[in-house]
Amino acid sequence: MISDNEKFNMQVKPNSVFLNELKSKLPEFFDLEGNFDLDKFKGQLKEHNINELSDGYQLNFIGKDYARRQAGEMPSTVIVPDEEQNNGEGKDSKNLFFTGDNLEVLRHLQNNYAGKIDVIYIDPPYNTGNKDFVYPDKFEYSDGKLKEMFGMDDVQVERLKSIQGKSSHSAWLTFMYPRLYLAKNLLSKKGVIFVSIDDNEYANLYEILTDIYGEIQVDTLIWNKESEGKSGTLKAVSQYRRIHEYIVVAYVNKKDNKFNKIHEALEGRENEFNTANLAVNGSNEDINHSNYFTLTSPNGKKYTRQWKWSKEKINELINEDLIYWGKDGEKQPRLILPMDERRTVYLSSILNYGSTTSGREDFEKLFSKDIFSYPKPIKLLKKILEATTSKESIILDFFAGSSTTAEAVMQLNAKDSGSRRYIMIQIPESTFTVNSNGEKIPAEGGKTAYEAGFKSIDEISRERIRRAAAKIKADNDLTLPKDFDGSFKHYRVVNPTKQTLEDIEDFDPDNTTLFTDMVDSFSSKGLDVAGDATGEQTILTTWLAKDGYSFDANIKKIDFDGYEASLVEDSRLYIINNGWSSVNTKSLLNKIGTHQIIVQTIVLFGYSFNIADLRELEIGLKQLDNNINLLKRY
Missing domain, CATH: 3.40.50.150 (Vaccinia Virus protein VP39)
Incomplete structure (x- = not known):
């Protein structure tokens, strides 16, 4: 068995992403079967001269279709x-x-x-x-x-x-x-x-x-x-x-x-801003002070004084264009006052x-x-x-x-x-x-x-x-x-292990017994990376992105008679771990039926369910008055 994403990727063509974007913005040019009506589109362009447009420059390179x-x-x-x-x-x-x-x-x-x-x-x-x-990037396809x-x-x-x-x-x-x-x-x-x-x-x-x-x-x-x-x-x-x-x-x-x-310094325009002493007053200078050092002007002139700030701080002021060196760039440095020093351009x-x-x-x-x-x-x-x-x-x-x-x-x-x-x-x-x-x-x-x-x-x-x-x-x-x-x-962001991919390929959803804990293979340990994530956390994080949720989405753990599932933004329930049984289905149906939780969609990790438990859950949800969408992902 292959994963859902692999099934999708097998159908992708070089122009798939472009057609999907075009369909979202110009749906009027697609027929009921989803085919693009080129003649209709050309008709809309006639006044712009199709021949001129077709002669324009196009970017071409050997891997362009592959890149698309x-x-x-x-x-x-x-x-x-x-x-x-x-x-x-x-x-x-x-x-x-x-x-x-x-x-x-x-x-x-x-x-x-x-x-x-x-x-x-x-x-x-x-x-x-x-x-x-x-x-x-590696070419993952055969020559054929x-x-x-x-x-x-x-x-x-x-x-x-x-x-x-x-x-x-x-x-x-x-x-x-x-x-x-x-x-x-x-x-x-x-x-x-x-x-x-x-x-x-x-x-x-x-x-x-x-x-x-x-x-x-x-x-x-x-x-x-x-x-x-x-x-x-x-x-x-x-x-x-x-x-x-x-x-x-x-x-x-x-x-x-x-x-x-943006803010720019008014260098060389001293009449347009005010400056203040950057150096300590002469009578108060201390040559042993940590702020006693040399500053070099843009034109190479050196000034050795005790300054009001450390060398690191003054370098930051220089980088922020807040130090004025005079018209010729070699006067003793002065601090440009914050309220008047800069113009916006x-x-x-x-x-x-x-x-x-x-x-x-x-x-x-x-x-x-x-x-x-x-x-x-x-x-x-x-x-x-x-x-x-x-x-x-x-x-x-x-x-x-x-x-x-x-x-x-x-x-x-x-x-x-x-x-x-x-x-x-x-x-x-x-x-x-x-x-x-x-x-x-x-x-x-x-x-x-x-x-x-x-x-x-x-x-x-x-x-x-x-x-x-x-x-x-x-x-x-x-x-x-x-x-x-x-x-x-x-x-x-990592690839599943080779063993996990083989287990996915061998998985038979019609089996009544599960032999492999597929969830654990997606843990940090199973993927051989640092971070201490469980397999459930990896799968849930991946799916939240897929379903349009931010990485700080509100997630609540809901207990269904000993089995914990994740309720996201009080609307979508994710059931991922192994171990789901009839008892858990009964608890879920009860919580939904008595309005203890409100669920619009249930997403489950198909590899964690045998065929009997899955069918029991499907039948139970259909019997509820609520119209709940059940998504099975592989």
Whole structure:
């Protein structure tokens, strides 16, 4: 027997996701059998000249049909809650962190976060040719199946399969397309996505976003990654030094999307704002004080004084553009007074916020070690989010990396008492490999991280959030909002084990006896991951996402004569564990019949029921006056 999701995936075609979206928005162009009426659609377009439209540019690459099909598939993984984190420091948090393949996580989020994300920022692999990207997704179908699904011949199949493990442009496009397509479904009506990239894939990224969002919905920003001095990471070419990267922006509806104005320093306009001494009065200076140190102006002039704040605090003020160095940039620094120091402007198409060096320094303030390559600077992310979010926005980053986005969200919330929420997704990329002797050795580029005790990138991501939250609390002790959210709920998105898949395949729903406890195979222990989740908790969490519930949905345990089931939002009952019997059916029918509980839908884990108990439950529910929907899932 195959699972419900596998049955669905077998029917998916390259254009399934597009047709479903079209059907939801333009149902008048579909007949009773669900077929798209192309002639009717063409008739509506006649005044726009079909011939001109058909001659337009189209994005094509060898894996496009495969990528389109991936965008239409349902998840084959389960969501395992990290019960240790979620019942500990993350218990009251509204933020989410997913460890797993971002394509699978995006599939899971399609139901419970569709249309709810306000801003997406991602910093995906740049595909520079320096081993920063190889195509990781596996082709799970035979050559014959690939030919059947996509109408390919032998040569085309070989070309498609050749991208696996490669870093070609086609490989990168095939990797990015389904992820960007699914991401669009999550954006709100005024949602926007920002994607960082460099020259290597800029043109292809622009065309992907144009293909998905429409040509008029895409813009390009330029980030000057040397805006705060030499970054030390610039790639020289024979003609010039590259000091920029791109941030491609795509809107769900550009004409209705108005960005906020952001705060900018009035550098060089001293008559427009007031300043105050940053240094302690000369007669009160103490050369032995911890605040006695040297500050260097943008033009290199040094000032050694006792200052009113620590070096760390003053560096933060510098990063916030709250220090004034005079017109020529080399006067003794002064503090720009909070009420008068800044003007508000719209985000510029050329972004001079932070640098690759300051991004590394942001990270090293928390870890004291350079264990992550090229994290984006917090200042850049804060300006983007300041321009695009309200205090209640939800922000998604599905290439979380070092979690710069999460820290930027927390810093903004601390600054304006906001309640923005973030969703981070990071694959558990290992910092080590196993050699021929079975010994763990650091992976290329992962030596410092591995020696620091981090076995995977997602561990670094989560630890940065914890350390950043602690620092924000320490730095803003008196002004921090009481409801400041400095934590997250954590979930691991993983594949069932091979044994579980075999048990699913062998399962016969007509058997009167169950031989295998399928529920336990979905526990943390059964899936060989940390987190202490039971199989029931994993299945329930996975199904809640499928059914459109948030990860903080109201769940009540209801006892049916010794068997506990989960009632969600006082409407949907989930029956998952083994052991259901006639006694439990009688108790359920009694509670519903006497209105002790109100249930609209009952969802049960089919592998936990033998045929006799299942039929008894079905018959009993039909005899009730209540019209209850019974869903059996496999």
